[in-house]
């Protein structure tokens with residue numbers, strides 16, 4: 001049997017490529033390998049759970065086995081690709097070797113972690129995937145005061161969502177307005193004012209310098225000396241593309257895994273898409289770019305080399321406040 005097209009990663013990018021490819025080709029073997037359980041879900045919904053009254057379970061759209069059947073695709077879940085040999089066209093996956101015809105790296109991005117937060121921290125969390133979200137929702141049960149560190153898209157969306165969930169919110173960020181790197185200043189001021197009016201306690205122009213956990217709370221120290229006590233802290237200080245696997249395999253990496261507009265990396269027959277990819281110099285950690293990429297890449301994988309083109313790509317900021 002022919003070697004499969006292997007997709008590493010079951011996020012929106014991995015599944016979008018598989019879906020687009022199957023529209024063009026129902027037969028060629030596809031294999032998806034993913035470190036998580038392969039649940040298909042819409043990641044943007046993870047910051048609207050309280051507003052839409054949906055639990056983590058209700059945000060799951062399909063299981064790995066449903067997706068495998070729908071897409072006529074083999075799946076290996078809870079499987080971590082440790083290494084790629086681009087000359088032999090093989091992968092090492094948990095001690096076994098897997099051959100590929102073409103390879104798609106859709107390994108996403110990982111959260112930046114504050115340097116003084118221990119990875120054993122019980123009362124500090126970040127949300128970047130469904131597993132994180134399940135844990136976050138468990139931690140939210142029975143608590144009242146939640147501090148959010150970061151006033152970018154994700155921090156503001158969680159502030160808005162948790163206010164709608166009736167939590168007491170402290171929102172901490174280094175700039176004088178929220179969303180300052182994304183919006184014109186007047187719009188930033190408008191969202192800042194709306195979050196304050198909705199009840200958020202804003203701590204702007206402030207950096208976190210220490211986080212300490214006690215038996216029953218987390219204490220966040222700001223550079224002004226102010227201390228904020230909360231039941232739980234959500235760290236939302238940005239993401240960085242997951243490039244380690246590609247880098248160790250000798251692929252060109254920069255901010256992300258470097259690729260051209262056909263999503264081809266520096267290695268033959270190896271492509272990249274989604275949050276891990278740096279396309280023609282741009283890292284775009286949003287859904288619309290990966291959808292445009294999936295449509296183009298599906299054609300390339302099916303034998304018609306195709307460059308992606310981005311149309312207008314609005315990013316909706318989900319802070320109805």
Ligand SMILES: Cc1cc2nc3c(=O)[nH]c(=O)nc-3n(C[C@H](O)[C@H](O)[C@H](O)COP(=O)(O)OP(=O)(O)OC[C@H]3O[C@@H](n4cnc5c(N)ncnc54)[C@H](O)[C@@H]3O)c2cc1C
Pocket residue numbers: 008009010011012013014033034035036043044045046047079080081082106107108109127128129154242245273274275276284285286287288290315316318
């Ligand atoms: C809370 C939140 C809200 C958002 N809201 C919006 C929004 O409103 N609009 C918008 O456009 N974007 C939004 N985004 C961004 C958008 O969701 C992401 O850009 C997109 O989901 C990224 O998908 P991905 O498949 O590239 O990465 P991921 O979802 O991170 O998937 C990566 C996959 O790779 C797997 N993996 C990684 N390394 C390995 C390995 N070595 N071996 C095997 N598997 C591996 C992981 O297990 C995972 O399955 C939001 C993001 C978050 C966190």
